[in-house]
Amino acid sequence: MTWFPERRRPTWLQRLCEAILKSGPVPQHVAIIMDGNRRFAVKNSLEKCEGHVKGFDKLAETLEWCLDLGITEVTVYAFSIENFKRSPDEVNGLMELSRQKFAKLLEERNLIQEQEVCVRIIGDISLLPRDLQELLAEAVNISANNKRAVLNVCFAYTARDDMCNAMRELSIGVKDGLIRESDISENMLEKCLYTSHSRSVDLLIRTSGEVRLSDFLLWESAYSCLAFVKVLWPEFSVWHLYAAILHYQRNYNKIQIARQNLMIERERLQRESDHLCMLEEEAEACSKLETPPSSKQSVAAVNSNITQNKNAQALVQQYAKARKEREKEFLASVYKKRSDFITSLLPKHPVMMTKPPATLISS
Amino acid sequence: MKAYFLRLVHYVIALAEFLQYLVLRMPLYGLLASIKSKTTASTINEDSKLLKKVPSHVGILVAEDEFSLKDLANVIVWSVALGISYISVYDINGEIKRNSVVLQRNIEKSKAEVLAQDQSSYDIQLFSTSQPTAETTSSSNQKLHKASVVLLCIEDGHHRIVNIARHISHMVTSGMFRQEDIVPSNVDNFFQESLHFPDPEVCLKFGNTDCLFGYLPWQIRLTEIIGKTYAVRCIWAFEV
Numbered sequence: 001m002t003w004f005p006e007r008r009r010p011t012w013l014q015r016l017c018e019a020i021l022k023s024g025p026v027p028q029h030v031a032i033i034m035d036g037n038r039r040f041a042v043k044n045s046l047e048k049c050e051g052h053v054k055g056f057d058k059l060a061e062t063l064e065w066c067l068d069l070g071i072t073e074v075t076v077y078a079f080s081i082e083n084f085k086r087s088p089d090e091v092n093g094l095m096e097l098s099r100q101k102f103a104k105l106l107e108e109r110n111l112i113q114e115q116e117v118c119v120r121i122i123g124d125i126s127l128l129p130r131d132l133q134e135l136l137a138e139a140v141n142i143s144a145n146n147k148r149a150v151l152n153v154c155f156a157y158t159a160r161d162d163m164c165n166a167m168r169e170l171s172i173g174v175k176d177g178l179i180r181e182s183d184i185s186e187n188m189l190e191k192c193l194y195t196s197h198s199r200s201v202d203l204l205i206r207t208s209g210e211v212r213l214s215d216f217l218l219w220e221s222a223y224s225c226l227a228f229v230k231v232l233w234p235e236f237s238v239w240h241l242y243a244a245i246l247h248y249q250r251n252y253n254k255i256q257i258a259r260q261n262l263m264i265e266r267e268r269l270q271r272e273s274d275h276l277c278m279l280e281e282e283a284e285a286c287s288k289l290e291t292p293p294s295s296k297q298s299v300a301a302v303n304s305n306i307t308q309n310k311n312a313q314a315l316v317q318q319y320a321k322a323r324k325e326r327e328k329e330f331l332a333s334v335y336k337k338r339s340d341f342i343t344s345l346l347p348k349h350p351v352m353m354t355k356p357p358a359t360l361i362s363s
Numbered sequence: 364m365k366a367y368f369l370r371l372v373h374y375v376i377a378l379a380e381f382l383q384y385l386v387l388r389m390p391l392y393g394l395l396a397s398i399k400s401k402t403t404a405s406t407i408n409e410d411s412k413l414l415k416k417v418p419s420h421v422g423i424l425v426a427e428d429e430f431s432l433k434d435l436a437n438v439i440v441w442s443v444a445l446g447i448s449y450i451s452v453y454d455i456n457g458e459i460k461r462n463s464v465v466l467q468r469n470i471e472k473s474k475a476e477v478l479a480q481d482q483s484s485y486d487i488q489l490f491s492t493s494q495p496t497a498e499t500t501s502s503s504n505q506k507l508h509k510a511s512v513v514l515l516c517i518e519d520g521h522h523r524i525v526n527i528a529r530h531i532s533h534m535v536t537s538g539m540f541r542q543e544d545i546v547p548s549n550v551d552n553f554f555q556e557s558l559h560f561p562d563p564e565v566c567l568k569f570g571n572t573d574c575l576f577g578y579l580p581w582q583i584r585l586t587e588i589i590g591k592t593y594a595v596r597c598i599w600a601f602e603v
Binding site: 019020021022023024063158159160161163164166167168170171172173174175181182184185186189211212213214215219221222223224225226227228245250251254257258261262267303316 | 365366368369372373376377455459488496517518521522524525527529531532533535536542545546547550551571572573574575576577578581582583584585587588589
């Protein structure tokens with residue numbers, strides 16, 4: 001089955017529900033843990049791989065429902081790093097399925113451009129077989145400039161691994177002197193995650209009735225609405241999606257308040273840290289000028305100096321500006337490293353054909 | 364027009380939930396009165412034998428603005444009597460953390476009520492991350508069951524991860540830690556050191572909002588998140 005199935009006309013009831021739901025708040029970014037493929041296969045006495053194929057078909061369908069509702073970003077948990085521990089047969093099956101599906105996606109590249117869908121891969125894809133890496137990189141590359149909707153596919157991903165990765169980037173930045181240790185903040189760490197280019201996750205859906213996050217978007221979902229749906233993923237229907245959105249709307253106000261408070265708190269912490277760092281910086285500058293006094297005295301001296309001059313506000317602003325410059329440069333270097341990695345995986349000799357030989361790929 | 368209809372739908376859902384709540388609670392109240400006298404250490408002990416596995420760390424997430432410290436104390440004492448040795452209590456605003464003295468008093472009261480003569484064999488230590496208690500003296504060694512209760516607030520969520528990131532980057536810069544070693548298993552050790560708690564196996568969420576509100580994002584990886592309606596039944600299971 002393709003990524004862009006023939007559009008089935010929604011029934012009048014669906015259209016009505018859609019219109020009603022849309023008059024309330026609709027999540028911008030929905031994350032889905034598509035759980036239950038294997039149980040579905042067992043239940044219907046299919047091969048495990050069959051279950052995963054059914055799961056993929058459901059995904060294509062769900063993306064369409066989401067677009068109809070005005071949900072512009074969807075993140076799905078396709079393959080966890082922990083899944084490598086499953087039986088080799090199943091892992092190979094999943095890899096083969098991904099290979100086929102992404103080859104299919106590349107084959108349908110004109111449809112991606114038509115629908116203006118941007119595909120992003122979230123996770124450490126260097127853990128995957130090389131040929132699959134190349135397919136993923138190409139899919140990311142051809143759709144990078146699409147703006148209408150975003151599909152994030154978490155592949156070889158765990159949230160802890162993602163956070164560790166961000167910590168590593170930050171440590172390297174500090175070590176290389178691009179940023180300072182005091183520049184590490186919630187905002188900075190967030191911008192080093194794989195999901196840095198995404199909106200905040202509004203609604204997280206997990207199917208199959210399990211009530212765990214299983215290492216999925218732990219940082220990002222701390223202030224999201226959680227919906228645990230008691231249905232196996234291949235049996236997920238548009239009605240389950242509508243119910244999840246109603247659930248989101250019921251929780252909307254409280255979560256929104258918590259988020260706003262969080263933002264205010266973050267800004268406050270940032271201002272405090274800027275102020276403190278500015279004082280330290282000035283103290284250092286002073287102690288370099290006047291040789292003898294101990295650092296504590298000089299901090300006090302600077303303190304009184306600054307309050308006298310009533311210059312503190314300006315100095316803090318100056319410090320904040322310099323810090324933002326540092327952060328910008330650092331993040332640019334991190335993002336460049338990532339896009340360079342993707343570029344390195346692209347085919348060396350770009351094929352000049354506008355359409356790839358379909359028969360070769362789909363086989 | 365559509366907006367009104369949507370509002371109507373939400374009212375209907377709210378009404379349905381309220382009715383469900385009434386139906387669920389009604390028999391509960393009646394039974395509760397008769398059972399109240401029975402919730403003692405011995406009955407809870409018997410229940411714990413029926414359970415195949417008792418979690419070692421239970422998180423209590425208070426996701427509503429109004430809550431009763433008395434009920435909270437009861438849940439803590441039941442959990443301790445069930446053999447749970449680590450309990451974390453989280454509310455986003457740190458309201459519980461500020462009222463730790465009152466909570467402590469409520470726990471003592473609840474202990475006397477529920478555990479009765481056994482209460483001396485249970486030792487419940489309350490502390491919060493900002494004010495860690497000093498290790499108690501040897502007298503606590505004689506007690507059979509020890510449990511620690513940690514009070515958490517928003518600072519223990521994302522903020523803790525940032526602090527650890529700073530700590531690690533400091534160690535990397537000074538050459539004490541290699542950047543290749545920043546992998547989940549190693550980083551997890553830092554989190555274990557900062558709290559001295561295992562990851563929670565179960566998180567009981569109280570309140571109507573289905574959101575974690577920043578509860579321990581690193582540690583929540585495999586935690587079973589049990590919401591309101593389940594929580595009632597779960598405590599029910601604790602009780603009966």
